[in-house]
Amino acid sequence: MSFAIPVSGASGRRGVGRPRHSAVSSTLSPRDQVLDAAGRLFVTRGFAATSTREIAEKVGIRQASLYYHFAGKDEILAALLERTLRPTLDQVDQTLALTAEDPRPTALYLLALVDIDTLATAPHNIGLLAGVPDIVSSPAAEAYVASRNDLLNAYRDLAHTVATESGTDDLDPEDLGELVLQLVEGVIRIRARGRAITTSTARSIASSCLRLCGVGAEDLLVARSVAQERLVDFATSREGSNEITD
Amino acid sequence: MSFAIPVSGASGRRGVGRPRHSAVSSTLSPRDQVLDAAGRLFVTRGFAATSTREIAEKVGIRQASLYYHFAGKDEILAALLERTLRPTLDQVDQTLALTAEDPRPTALYLLALVDIDTLATAPHNIGLLAGVPDIVSSPAAEAYVASRNDLLNAYRDLAHTVATESGTDDLDPEDLGELVLQLVEGVIRIRARGRAITTSTARSIASSCLRLCGVGAEDLLVARSVAQERLVDFATSREGSNEITD
DNA sequence: ATTATCTATAGATCTATAGATAATGC
C-alpha cells in the first residue's frame, strides 16, 4: 500500500489540467506555489488579515481554485507551519544525540546554532508567525504550538544545567529557557529589519546564549571550538545541506 | 480655548444617555471599557481576527455604539498602542537623564529595568502586539512603530558603548541592540505563559542584558547597586507610582 | 479518464452610517 506522492517539486509543470487565466511562471508545484505566496502574505500582513483571494491572486489562479489543493485557509496555515518547524525539530534530536558526551555548554551552543540557522534561512522569515495571537489561537496551529513547546523544554533543561554549573542560577529555569529561546529568535527580528544573518552573526548569538547562562570567556571558547567539530560531523552526515560550516 | 476632556476615569458613570441593553458593571469610562475589552481580545485572538461585534459584546453594548467613541477599529488600536507605549517613552527620557553622569552599564541596566517593569505591568500583556504583522502593517500603528524604533535606538547606542568597553563587540551594533530589546521583551513571553514577574525576575533579566554585552560579574554588581540608588530618586520624583523599588 | 483549473454564486460575515430613543442637565 503506497499512496501516490502529489508530485511536489519541479516535475510535470507542463499543462496538465485546464490552463490558468494567467500564465504559469514558477517551477514549483502548484501546491508549493500556494504555500509560498501564503507564507509571504501571512508574514507581511498577518494570517487573519490575509484573504484567500489575495493568496490566489499572487499565485495567478482564481480564489476558488485554492480549494483543489487545500481544504481551507486553516489547512494552508497548518501545512506551512509543519513545513517550517519540521527541519528544526528533526535537527534538535540529532544535535542532542551528537553532543550527548560533550559538556552541556557545547550542546547548548550547538543547539542554538542549528536553530538560528534554520530561522535565518527559512523562506520569508516565516518564524515571525511563532508567537502571533492570530496564529497561536488557531486550531490549525495546535501541532505547531506543541512542537515549539518541546523545543522550549529542550532549551530550558540545557540552559538550567549550564547556569547551575556556572553559578548564575538567579532565574527560574522556566524563565531562563524562555529568555534563551527569545535570544535565538532574535534572528527573526534582525531579518525583519532587512539585515543579513552571516555565519559570524549566528555564532555571536549562540555565544550570547551561553553568556546569558553565565558561561565565562574561556569556557565559551572551548564550547565554540568543540561545537564546530561536531558540526562538521553533522554536516557530513547530512551531505552538506547545511551552510553553517562556512 | 479649552475643549472639554471626555470625562475619562471614575466620574459620572450614573446614567447619562440612553441605558445599555445590559447593565453597566465597570467603573471605567465607556471609552476605557472599550479599550480594555479590545486590548484583551487583540492579545488573545489577534487584531484582524477580532470583530467590532466581539468587542462591543464584551463591553455590553451594541456593535454600532462603538462608533460613538471611536471612528473605527483602527482608531481603537491606535489609542490602545498610544496608551501602552507612552509611559515607557516618557520614562526612557527620564531614565537617560537620571543616569547621564553614571557609567553606561548603569544606564543600560536602569533603562532595561524600567522597560521591563512597564511591560510586566501593562494591562493584558499588551506588549504582545509589538511585533505582530497584523498590527505593524496597519497605518494606525505608524506612530507606535516609530516610537518603538526610538526605543530600539536608545538600546543600540547604550549596548554598543557598553559592549565596546567590555571588549565583547563581535556583533554589529544594530544587531546587538535588537538582541537586548528582544531580551527585555522576554517578559512578554514569560507573562504569556502565565508566570508572574517578580522584582527579582526583573532584575535578573536586566542583568542578563549586561551579561549579553560582556559585562563581568564585578561590574555588574556595581551597576546594579548604583541603579538601585537612582531608582529611589526616580520613584520619589514620581511619588512612588512605580513598584520596582520593592 | 484524470487533472487542474475556471465561472458563478450562496450564505455568512463584518464595518460603518442613518436616524430614533431614553436617560440626565439646565
Added chain:
DNA sequence: ATTATCTATAGATCTATAGATAATGC
C-alpha cells in the same frame, strides 16, 4: 439640550461549494 445608547440596514467583503471546461494521459 446634550449625551450615550439603541435599532435597522446598506454595501462590501470573504469563505466555501457546485458544476463546467480545457488541458494531458492512456
